[in-house]
Amino acid sequence: MTWPKFPSNSSINHNIEQEKRAVVVLTTTEIDDSIFVRYSELGKLLKVVAMCIRFGTNCRSPKAERVFGNLTPAEIDRALKSMVRLAQVNSFPKEIQQLKCHKLDPTKPIEFDTKSALKTLNIRLDQSDHLRLDGRLGNAAGPYDSKFPMILPAKHPLSFLIARSLHHRTAHSGPGLLLATMRQRFWPMRGRELVRNIVRKCITCFRCRPADYHQQMAPLPAVRVVPSRVLSKAGLDYCGPFNVRPLYGRGANVKMYVAIFVCLAVKAVHIEIVPNLTSAACISAIKRFVARRGRLIELQCDNATAFVGADRELKSLRRRYLEQFKTEEWKGYCIDSGISFRFIPARSPHFGGLWEAGVKSFKHHFRRIFGASSYTLDEFTTAATHIESILNSRPLTPLTDHPDDLAVLTPGHFLVGEAMFSIPEPDMTNDQRTPAQNIYKGALVLLKQEELPPFMWNIGRVEETYTGADGLVRVVLVRTNRGVYKRAVTEVRVLPIDGHDTNKLPTARMLDDDR
Template sequence: MIGSRKETLMKLNPVLDKDGLLRIGGRLSSAELNEDEKHPLIIPSSSHVATLLVRHFHEQSAHQGRHITEGAVRSAGFWIVGGKRLVSSLIHNCVTCRKLRGKMQFQKMADLPADRVTPEPPFTTVGLDVFGPWTIVTRRTRGGSARSKRWAVIFSCMTTRAVHIELIESMSTDSFINALRRFFAVRGPAKLLRSDRGTNFVGACKELGLDTDKSATGKFLQEKGCAWTFNPPHASHMGGSWERLIGVARRILEAMLTKNAQTNLSHEILSTFMAEVMAIINARPLVPVSTDPESPTVLTPAMLLTQKASSVSAPSGNFSQGQLYGKQWKRVQHLADTFWKRWKMEYLSSLQKRSKWTNNQPNVKEGDIVLLKDAQAHRNEWPMGLIVRTVPSGDNRVRKLKCGS
């Protein structure tokens, strides 16, 4: 190591100036530059003076990157041996730079919850969200037409990935309960409801007053024997299974509205469009379409819901091909058994891989200072917070926490 440092200095041709300081002799003595640029002062990177110089010129250059900071140090007449590593280290630990350009904290992707991987009847466990609004014509008047808004509640089955959509007239508690009652009447009561406190649903929660302990919604759910689980705030990725389906529904509806641009949108027309959107989403393949001629059918949620075109009900029993021509209930059960076998072999195995967040990351700890991301504000305006409590998951990795100001 000593030999390597000596060789580095020899390449710089060091000389002593009149003050006894070590400077670079170099080969630029004939250049039209000032003395500091031709013969910079040599400073070892391990010295405290080098650290102070880099910090000073880093602030002078408005917290720019390594290249600009190192250029400012060199232009001032200082040659820091091993300066690249020192500059990179100081920029990495600079609080201002981390606030301006630091990456978001993440943890290794968690395992899927049990209700995503357990065969159950459709809509036993449901994720829901509210999206919209759309402006519709409610009635004709002498001056033109009266207009109002409509929203939609999407109910997504966590197991079969089927979708049910209900329109609501307002963001009130009564309107939401009516949509929930219609959903339970058509699809049957659910065992567990999941919803996201983040992004577009957090506003609906405030309007609906969704407190499962006190509100009318909570009383209604208690009567149905249904539990409600809320995801942590600002964690929309935990509801990604139904957030993605909202994007699909929006794209399908936009295509329908573009095709029918001349149609005055009414509640009846919007309700019809939503039913068609629901049918298109439920007819989507859950797994890549096979080119095998022995398996011509496509695995879709509609197979369970409509019991048409190789569709089914709930998993139970082993049935042979010959029983298809017997009683109708045996035919349905055979189709159900076929669906759930393919669901386990084809769909469930496709959930094994982690598409991102594949590596373990250090857990944040109580007492850490963090920057709280706010999608509605500029990064310079993001507030700082103190972690007051962490909530480790089953694998002892922290994915939920509580911050104080």
């Protein structure tokens, strides 16, 4: 078998001209920085980068020089510097290019853009092409990173990861300590803003010191601004218990409670004595209220804070207080009497600020009437009624705008046409910043004790006073029945006896504030 033979006079043309075409290729270089957002922890990011760098080094190295096993601190540090350089190239490409050109030709000036974040800083480029802050500590003894910290771009994911890692390593330090720790090696742009965001967004720090949430105050409800008959729409709250001793004999003290009704329109107060926390006792108090003040249309009540406390007895009282409003007897009475009963939201005492303020005012006057002494039911009822008249004499607004008219409008004007109880008050407008009267030896004082109410503070007598260079007494030595104590004058309360002028004492402001 042989190959076929072609004729020599073939018509193939061997003189074909070669066609040349010019091809232009446009390339662009984009830096992939998605690795910064793939990991939420700096340690994990650095381990992944360090393993990638090791893999690349091993691929270019002979088999005998390849590295295996656990990562070393040097490899982690190398990975960190690589990430910092990548973040800098991504954020400051023009600045780095200008610094490189200046490094090759020192005669060429460095002119950063007017909008550059680095224009106000003295920047240098090290041998590894890292942007560093150049300062005056070049001759100081210390690490190179401390003398010339690496620049961290503002609002970059790497800056956030480094700051959060140092925040955890420093036991959730505050913004000041966190920024100082970062600047030992890095110089974060807008660093104070960065560390504040880290601390503010830290869940552990927030749970240790949660910030209150405040919303704009809502408009006053209709019952507060629509005119209505006095005490036809009221709020109810309890206070107590109060230990009332028996009228005759030596019986045990009886627990009594006080029901405070506050008018939602004019802030008038009505007080009733309640023997217990049952529904029957509460209904009886409302019946007495209606018999003397007229029909009740709407009644609002506290729903969470009246008797909340750590003590088991207080919790039991709170439970009984709420249960009395859920019985069929109570619901039937409200339906038959045409009373609309409403609860405020749970754990929201500010929704019932009117009756909460009424309870506070009642306790304020009650403590000053009885203190720690015991009282009978008759004395208890008389004091409650007396306090009711005082609360209904509080000024609401001036009656006229005339400067010579000192009359004021009170809740008592809506009840009886005038203030039910009026006490002249001293003029407190002349408050001068002058030295207070010195406490003298032998003065009777109360020793302030934070864990006890004021009426249970120990009474003592001043045995020695310690005068400063200006002649003012700021420390005293007090003898009580429990020993001798040296206290600052701010920790004692001088009793208004023995001819002492309490208006000139430094502790008299407490009485004015409580008033």
